[in-house]
Structures are given as C-alpha cells and as structure tokens.
Amino acid sequence: FLKITNHYPARDERGISRNTKVLITFADPIKPESVLEQDGTLKKNVLRILAQGEQFKNTIDAKGVVSDDHKILSLTPEKLLGDVNKKMFYSVTVTDAVLKETNESVLGSSNSYSWQFEISGIIDNAPPQLESVVPFANQEQELWHKNTLIQLTFNEALDPSVISGK
Numbered sequence: 001f002l003k004i005t006n007h008y009p010a011r012d013e014r015g016i017s018r019n020t021k022v023l024i025t026f027a028d029p030i031k032p033e034s035v036l037e038q039d040g041t042l043k044k045n046v047l048r049i050l051a052q053g054e055q056f057k058n059t060i061d062a063k064g065v066v067s068d069d070h071k072i073l074s075l076t077p078e079k080l081l082g083d084v085n086k087k088m089f090y091s092v093t094v095t096d097a098v099l100k101e102t103n104e105s106v107l108g109s110s111n112s113y114s115w116q117f118e119i120s121g122i123i124d125n126a127p128p129q130l131e132s133v134v135p136f137a138n139q140e141q142e143l144w145h146k147n148t149l150i151q152l153t154f155n156e157a158l159d160p161s162v163i164s165g166k
Contacts, residue, residue, distance in 0.1 A: 009117035017124035022075040029070035034099035046097040052089035082119030091116040128154040
C-alpha cells in the first residue's frame with residue numbers, strides 16, 4: 001500500500017503560484033538524512049523536481065525541512081518555478097532511496113512515485129486568510145466541551161513545518 005498519504009501540489013493541479021513549496025506527507029516517519037544533506041539541501045538523486053521535458057541534470061535545487069514527527073517534508077525551491085510569460089508543468093519523483101526510520105524504503109516494493117502539476121506565471125505573496133473558526137467566538141463558554149477540537153480553516157494550504165501547537 002502507498003506510503004505517501006498526501007502531497008501538495010496535488011496530482012495534475014493547475015494554476016499553482018511560482019513561489020510554491022512542495023509538501024509530502026508520509027505514512028511513517030522518515031529518516032531526514034535519507035532526503036536532505038546536513039545543510040538542508042535536497043538530495044536530488046533521491047527526490048527530484050523537474051520542469052516537463054527537462055533531463056535529470058536539470059533537477060530543481062531546493063531546501064527542505066522535516067516536521068518534528070518526521071512525517072512531513074517541506075521543500076522550498078531555491079529559485080521561482082516556471083516562467084512569468086507562460087504556464088509550465090513540473091513533475092516530482094520520490095525514489096525508493098527515501099527511507100523510513102526503520103531503514104526500509106518508504107515506497108515498499110515500488111521503485112518510485114511521481115506526480116505532476118502546472119505552474120502559472122503568478123507569484124503569490126498574499127498571506128493565508130482565516131475563513132472560519134470552531135468553536136465560534138460568539139458562543140457562550142458553557143456550551144464548549146472539554147474535548148472540543150479547535151478548528152481553523154484557511155483559504156489556502158499552510159506549510160505544516162512552520163505550524164506548532166500543543
């Protein structure tokens with residue numbers, strides 16, 4: 001069964017901003033050193049971000065961060081993706097060299113996992129906007145249960161590597 005539970009951008013998603021991050025959520029904790037160099041640079045022979053039609057030698061340089069639980073990898077390309085004048089497709093390939101903390105491949109018996117997405121010519125510098133909160137601010141406190149989950153909904157995906165809470 002697939003050991004990657006989610007990724008952003010999504011498969012075949014269109015209209016992604018040029019300054020996007022690539023986020024990958026794994027089912028099991030990974031060994032950060034199997035994907036990132038000591039300085040946080042992406043090991044391009046292990047995980048590749050490529051413009052459509054480009055060869056392996058033109059893999060995008062990126063810096064990465066792994067979440068505290070070692071399940072989420074956040075990659076920030078060192079240069080803007082795409083072109084201001086045209087839309088471009090990019091692919092991401094995760095190889096079997098990405099290891100779980102148990103030293104097994106995150107992909108099990110598969111050699112690789114790939115998906116593509118389209119980069120627009122837009123740069124998104126607008127911060128995420130909060131769209132809704134549960135429990136509602138105007139609810140009386142006595143209606144809240146001790147185990148009520150606090151839910152915040154934003155208008156766009158957030159980078160989980162920079163979010164914390166207890």
